[in-house]
Amino acid sequence: MSFLTNLKFPDTVSIYHAYLPNEYWDLVTFENDEACLKVADPRLNYYGGAEKLCKEIEKFRNFPGSLNKFQTELSTKYCTLKPAIYKTRKGKSYIYKHDLLAQMNYEVWTSSIKKNPDNMPLFPIVAIYLRTKECMMGGAIYEMVPFDVEKFDELKNQIEMRYSSFKKSSKKKKRVKSLKDVFEKFKGIMPRNKHDPEFTSLYKHFLKLHKKRPVGINAKFFENLLHVASIVFDEFDRFVAENESWFLLNKAGSQEPTVRLFGEHFGNYVFGVELLQEMRRAGLETAVIEEAIGDSGPMGTLYYPELLKLLKCQIWRIEFVITPFRKTSHKAVWIPTPDDNYCIDALDIIFELIEWTHVKGFFQGASDDQRDNIIKSFKSLEYVLKKDLVAESEVNQIKETFFEDLQKFNITPPSNKKEVRESSALSVEYLIHELSYLGLKIPFPEISLFANKVFQLMSKYLMEPVDMIHAVRICHFICIYSRIKYSTLITPEVALYLRVSDHVFAQK
Incomplete structure (x- = not known):
């Protein structure tokens, strides 16, 4: 995880490289602390222009663990799109456990906080918070949990209500006088990342901001940013605490066995190892599945019609999450595997x-x-x-x-x-x-x-x-x-x- 603080490519450049053939890598530059495209380059026509390519990149990186997968720096902003929500055969909604964090980011991204351009420097700070929480999470990337839209609506409403109240308040704000003041106060409201215990990524972010807007003559800007961040992190902490089981390793019997169902139309095959692990966790009989899997390894699959015969009445105790293949115009979106890696169709x-x-x-x-x-x-x-x-x-x-x-x-x-x-x-x-x-x-x-x-x-x-x-x-x-x-x-x-x-x- 050294890439979190010692990046090979800045910002989202590594994600563009993963999407584009290496002959086109020079289309991406790094200017004003973010990845930029050479908008006048005719090669962009192949992707429908710069704006469309940027949208495709957002779709391409919209999967759990993507920021670590592409080895991006700790403060790299999360995807701006809503994470994928999947339906089970029984009609329930599920989300990848690690995408809970992306969903939390989405609630802030779509709130009125974004409407004020002075708040935009907040999003790399939110990323540091969420990436730190991701490091603390238990369980594999492929694990899924029920998606409760009402709880996320409540999270957004709470943030909105407190932000609206803060904007109207005339209460005296915490004073900051220097870059050190800003850095220390933000450290006080942030979780400590074991891969960056000295908050170097946070400091680098504020150092860049300080060069553009020196703290001495922009104290109010930094004070406001601190208060908005406090609101967001307070609500994030509350949300995680109230829904702690979502963010921890799935315990034996704590949730019905949940298995992804891949393939065209309504899905027709599963990862054999994933099914076996989930059935064991739920205390179901697994002998027939163990025999069916044999030595096929983590990428071995079992077809649903076969499972109907093998599992018989047990199959109705399993939540099969219909998982369509997600694609962009030029590349497939990566799928987490049972051995904590990725695959594609x-x-x-x-x-x-x-x-x-x-x-x-x-x-x-x-x-x-x-x-x-x-x-x-x-x-x-x-x-x-x-x-x-x-x-x-x-x-x-x-x-x-x-x-x-x-x-x-x-x-x-x-x-x-x-x-x-x-x-x-x-x-x-x-x-x-x-x-x-x-x-x-x-x-x-x-x-x-x-x-x-x-x-x-x-x-x-x-x-x-x-x-x-x-x-x-x-x-x-x-x-x-x-x-x-x-x-x-x-x-x-x-x-x-x-x-x-x-x-x-x-x-x-």
């Missing part, structure tokens, strides 16, 4: 590699031999598609193997890589014209057949003008995935049944 790693070849332009004007060699590299990964979920460690190995295959075939990017051109003529004909301009019709003669279907689907489901860059990307996806999974003789109708269609439209 197996198909998504194939999609990421397809996207990478598209960004590189490998298929632009490629010869039949070049095309077939790249497809061979993908074909070597067909075993991945037989899996349900792929652990992060395996994801990295899959990528390395793929890159090594491309090197073996001497595949390199084109010297004159082309980009989709902007046009107001949003039509199927223009899409086909761009596919030809980019040289994609050379390796994929069938790509024009998909253009009409893709254009229709985008027009119907996205409810916005068709983005030609995205349309070209989808046609490219379909051609490659079709050749990996099926054959070279693909009709347009087949595209409607490819899972790639689910991927590119589900997140919209």
Whole structure:
């Protein structure tokens, strides 16, 4: 956890790096103490512009433990989006235990506190508080607890009421005269992080503020910030104390066994180890599950129809949390695993590699031999598609193997890589014209057949003008995935049944 105070990249830069291919890392700079994008760079068009990319990044990092996963500094602000809330088969609401903290941050982020720009320096301080609480929490990242919306509404209302009262109050405030005063007073209301016992991250934050707004001539600003922080942390402390069981290790029998149910539609498989651990904790008979799991390890899965037969009447004592795969336009959102790591849907790693070849332009004007060699590299990964979920460690190995295959075939990017051109003529004909301009019709003669279907689907489901860059990307996806999974003789109708269609439209 040394990254909490000795960061490799400042602010959210490491999160942008995780999302973007390394060829695009230079799009992100660090200015005025935050990550910034080069808004005039034409490469941002691939992501729909800077504003849309920033929104996608927020979606991408909206999962439990994300700030530690990306090794961000202690004061890095939490995601501004509401954490995901999941429904069980019985209709109950659940949330990841570690996302309780993100939900607390969300209540402050959406309160009237945010409306005053003078309060914005508070959010890195809130992050330090919450990251410290996260270090104190028991249990694995994948654990879930019931979500009580009324209690979070009460938390927000209490903060709002006290903040409103504070703004109207003429009561004399605590005086501060120096940076040391500010730092010491904030230390007094903050929990101590075992990885930063000297509050170095907090001090660095105030040092930056002090340089912009010296305490000596901005005492009122710092006094107000201290009072608002006191309100927030008082209410946070009260909330945690009143709901202590949510934040501690799940004890034997303290909650019904809760197991995530993954897959398409209403879900159809679970982590075998997760089910076994939860059944043991709840005191249920586990012999049949132990036998079914065997030595499959933490990533082994069991299918729900099989569980109906194995568990019989016990299955109704288990809360199965329907856990849909969450995606951004370009990447999957990480899923916590039973061994306290992360994974993604197996198909998504194939999609990421397809996207990478598209960004590189490998298929632009490629010869039949070049095309077939790249497809061979993908074909070597067909075993991945037989899996349900792929652990992060395996994801990295899959990528390395793929890159090594491309090197073996001497595949390199084109010297004159082309980009989709902007046009107001949003039509199927223009899409086909761009596919030809980019040289994609050379390796994929069938790509024009998909253009009409893709254009229709985008027009119907996205409810916005068709983005030609995205349309070209989808046609490219379909051609490659079709050749990996099926054959070279693909009709347009087949595209409607490819899972790639689910991927590119589900997140919209």
